Amino acid sequence: MSHALALLLLLLGRATAPPKPLAGYDEAVIERFAVEKECGLSAIQSDAVQKTVVSRLRARKIVAVIDRLDADGDELAKAPPAGGVRRMTVTATVIEFARGSRTARSIGIGAGATKLRVRFTIKDALSGAELFTTERLGRYSGRFNADGTNEAGFSAVACEVVDGLIADIEKNR
Secondary structure, eight states: OHHHHHHHHHHHHHOOOOOOTTTTOOEEEEOOOEEOGGGOOOHHHHHHHHHHHHHHHHHHTSSEEEETTSTTHHHHHHSOOOTTOOEEEEEEEEEEEEOOOHHHHHHOTTTTOEEEEEEEEEEETTTOOEEEEEEEEEEEOOTTOTTOOHHHHHHHHHHHHHHHHHHHHHHTO
């Protein structure tokens, strides 16, 4: 019995972990973000979140980034990747946005928080096969922050959402 258990443990120890879904991808095309109608986020705000994704991904140097908002981004995205380069596309849908209220935040007890929820889907650019999906929520209460403006709240939630996306990408590479 102990020999069988030892053999089983030996075999389990040598079992390989399943491959990570984003392993081997060198480029990411960031598609224009979509916004659900009832969410109330403007196109300018949506573009600001997308620019935050692009700038933070580029700063981390995880993958080369092609932004569809850039003037040359469409052409780069349409061109096939260089030999041996694997490309993924990142699409996002803003599914919830609450602007929040600076006045309500000053009262405390969690009132007036700015919230932003975004669903990200990452697909293989060549086959279109879905590789990974994640949903990120950013929340800003800013009660004790001197700059508790709605603009500061929006910036904070956008950064929180993007940092969560980057952590998910790194975990799955």
